[in-house]
Amino acid sequence: MAKTINVGIIGAGFISPYHLKGYRKCTNVEVVAICDVVSERAEEMAERFEIPRTFTSVDKLLAIKEIDAVSVCTPNINHKQLTLKALSAGKHVLCEKPMAMNARQGQTMIDAARKARRKLMIALNNRFRAEAQFIKRIIDSGKLGKPYYARSQSIRRRGVPSWGVFGQKKLQGGGPLIDIGVHMIDLTWYLMGCPKPVSVSGKTYETIGATPGHVGMFGAWDHKTYDVEDLAVALVRFADGATMSIESSFCANLDKDVYGCQIVGDKGGAGIDPLRVQIEMGGHLMDCTPTHIPENNMYDEEIAAFVDAVAKNKPVPIPATEAIWTTKIIDAIYASSKANREIRLK
Ligand SMILES: NC(=O)c1ccc[n+]([C@@H]2O[C@H](COP(=O)([O-])OP(=O)(O)OC[C@H]3O[C@@H](n4cnc5c(N)ncnc54)[C@H](O)[C@@H]3O)[C@@H](O)[C@H]2O)c1
CATH class of the missing domain: 3.30.360.10 (Dihydrodipicolinate Reductase; domain 2)
Structure with missing residues (x-):
């Protein structure tokens, strides 16, 4: 049987339900925890998506050993810091766009992913x-x-x-x-x-x-x-x-x-x-x-592609090394x- 990928969500604002709906459609994913500095937001999202654990501290979420990967869904100013924390805790990261406030921060994230030997994908979902x-x-x-x-x-x-x-x-x-x-x-x-x-x-x-x-x-x-x-x-x-x-x-x-x-x-x-x-x-x-092309849900496809790369240990479709050029x-x-x-x- 395929291994279950355990996921944590960081940030419970506008974009996180798009990640959560995508993960819910993956049969091999369990979203085990969500974190937001505003506790009510994490709790509300946890109730809506039946997520067992909520936190206001990212460190506590990242301390959960079983978590394989996280989605970083916070404002741009936190992308670098939270991605670095997640990578050093051994998690694969799907980070929302833009990857960082600037390319200098982006390069630091790329270097950290390389060092941690973890995947770092940027959520440029329009490609899907x-x-x-x-x-x-x-x-x-x-x-x-x-x-x-x-x-x-x-x-x-x-x-x-x-x-x-x-x-x-x-x-x-x-x-x-x-x-x-x-x-x-x-x-x-x-x-x-x-x-x-x-x-x-x-x-x-x-x-x-x-x-x-x-x-x-x-x-x-x-x-x-x-x-x-x-x-x-x-x-x-x-x-x-x-x-x-x-x-x-x-x-x-x-x-x-x-x-x-x-x-x-x-x-x-x-x-x-x-x-x-x-x-x-x-x-x-x-x-x-x-005349017609079949409709799709770009967010679901993005999440499925990230999960597939993690599950099969293959390259992510939008690596940070590519996203940094934008x-x-x-x-x-x-x-x-x-x-x-x-x-x-x-
Ligand atoms: N891919 C897309 O189509 C798309 C669409 C909208 C937003 N985004 C991106 O998603 C990111 C978030 O945007 P949003 O619209 O969801 O913003 P938002 O303000 O609605 O939500 C962000 C959430 O992160 C929480 N947060 C802030 N700092 C935190 C921390 N240190 N730890 C935990 N939680 C923290 C906030 O309390 C808030 O609930 C941005 O980078 C934005 O560019 C992407």
Whole structure:
């Protein structure tokens, strides 16, 4: 019989039920404990998902010997510290995105995972979207040729989260770019075939979020504590000559919200939001969008893939060593905006 993977959850806020629903669907997983600094949150989640033990101290949860793996579902500021603790307690880690506040912290996490010989996966769940997997297969089949340009867009026109700490730089590391931009930059880069970034030119704008009186899709947000960018734009150059443009916003006076990407190859192109495929045939650029692709739950697939890697002792599908490139790009966009020049990446 397959070994049961015992899991602990750190953080009982907005994202943790997505992890818990995914683990519940895995027949070889037992979620044995949950921890939150706010005890009621841990208790509420434990009741909802029938988790036997709750804690307010991470150390107590990590002291449970039977726990094989943990999900780190806390705000960005804690990702590094809690991941390091979990790794040194011998646990495999699925850490929420962004992997850390910056790439320096991310590298420390990678080094710790290597030293502990434990798996460290970053929850960039958009790679598991059905449309993303479909486009990845089309690109890998060579039908679009070599990707040389891509657009990454995570645009909310009035979408500052009204919960959590998403508008506070010291707790988040940044604004929309590090929160929702990270998903779409990672996905776009992954679909391009993970080319090596060499330089970044970016600019961030702060015009709306910190002022009162705006109506948002998630209700009112705290404009008084809001000190992150509203909009970030950038161009990334890759070693193979390809480029990626980036737009990411919580607030922008644009015509529509977009959460997707477009990949341009020398034989065709494809994009998400909306899903579109175009391929040149007989000299004509043809629209080849599928009539239907089966829906999936990207979170469930992400959790199942992590569990499978732990259970079978194989590499995780989104290793931290890969995820760190998006964090390096984001760091460079902020640095480029501040310095008003292009930033070289190593
Ligand atoms: N993958 C996705 O689609 C997605 C979506 C939303 C959020 N996230 C990420 O998940 C993380 C959490 O976001 P959220 O929206 O759930 O935030 P949240 O504020 O709703 O929940 C975070 C929880 O962590 C708890 N916490 C804080 N410090 C802790 C500590 N030291 N030990 C234990 N618990 C602690 C808080 O009390 C809170 O209950 C963020 O990094 C965010 O970027 C990912």
